[in-house]
Amino acid sequence: MDMQEFLDKGEELFLPNLSLDIAIMGFQDGELKVLLLEFEGGWSLPGGYVGRDESTDSAAVRVLEERTGLKQSFLKLFQVFGKKDRSFSNEFKKIAAKAGLSWHEELWINKRFVSLAYYALVDIDKTNPTGGEWQQAFGWHNVKDLPKMWMDHGEIASAAMEQLRRDITLEHISFNLLPEEFTMPELHQLHETILDKKLERSRFQKKMLSLGIFERLPKPKEDAPRRKPYLYKIKEST
Amino acid sequence: MDMQEFLDKGEELFLPNLSLDIAIMGFQDGELKVLLLEFEGGWSLPGGYVGRDESTDSAAVRVLEERTGLKQSFLKLFQVFGKKDRSFSNEFKKIAAKAGLSWHEELWINKRFVSLAYYALVDIDKTNPTGGEWQQAFGWHNVKDLPKMWMDHGEIASAAMEQLRRDITLEHISFNLLPEEFTMPELHQLHETILDKKLERSRFQKKMLSLGIFERLPKPKEDAPRRKPYLYKIKEST
DNA sequence: TCAAAAGTGTTAAATATACACCCATGT
């Protein structure tokens, strides 16, 4: 579906006034990162609309796959952004002008949108990010240092980060940000990064192992600089 | 706004395909109760639509006030119900038939609706419940024994209950279900009811007081059967 | 052999738990 088709057909394909945005988060180089798309000098979260014949959650899964190639990942709705004048009209106007598309204020895409905000946890190395029709660039950005964001997408990304912070200690989901096999030092560093504070090594390891959700693999991880740490994975029987 | 006006004007007043439902919960006679509305032999949660010039949260506040008379209460969005074929069309058909209103399948109100599910915590004695135009009856029902519910409203009510269960130990919100001044035994019984398990008296009291959010009032509560318990209220300086 | 990272152990502090005890009050 190209841009013109999207503008013409969107109104009949999608539920009006309802959008969704996903803060797709990953862990790389010791930093928590979020996938952003760029257009006209500003950035936004990957987003989309809910098909008339599609559930809201399916739409989120579809958008996640469209932008990362991942079929199944941890995905959770965490908030709804529903301010009364919330619209992307200014941004779309710029895009349309540049692309030489017919644009008018009453276009469905310029209307007020209530947005369902999801966050997703992915292993960056498994993703194959792609931009959409509208974007000029895309990439992973440190959540602690976000670039200029369009509309309220900076707020949404920050709220996602806050939610993850709260969730991580209650639900055991952080491993979704790592490969299937990972080491305790990696998990430890991940938690320190997300919570932005030091966590005592010994205690962290004991707490994690006491959860009983990890399985230690027989062979220690290779190619480590010093002593080789054990590899773990999530137990199958859950 | 009467029913005919609602059917005729609703489409231009409200965002299409988006509704909200509120599990308004209260505590009475040692039971956790939820406010339900009845029509055509089944029950539903109080709900409404989001005005085109109104934020989603404002809409929830408005609906809460319309049904209880309460201007401000604890109110929280906890989930979004967005299955693809989710519609109240069957139920509205029955109502319209009974009321002798013109009804047709394509009416805006029969379309698929994505519903924002909120829960509210209120002091039942402060409420003045009223039904809407559609309802024949309304009342407080024990959440553990819900009557026949229309569509997915039973599921929404149960999910609200579950969410409250999770929230109550992390956030300190349960006092919203009690009058301004309450006793420890009342708070204790409330928590036991919500969590559906015994909580040791001594420990509960110590934990609650150690939170530092309650203020003991000078005079013990009057008209108690045995020893008069102290009254508490929430500290102003929060 | 030494420094750095990984893994485990050991002790002290803080919380949670169980239950005992005293207080106030209506009958």
Place this chain on the structure above:
DNA sequence: ACATGGGTGTATATTTAACACTTTTGA
């Protein structure tokens, strides 16, 4: 005076925290 519910204290178990000790490995 006593049964009952309210309020507090005390001993024990469990969890959390701090940090010491040992192991592994490359330089």
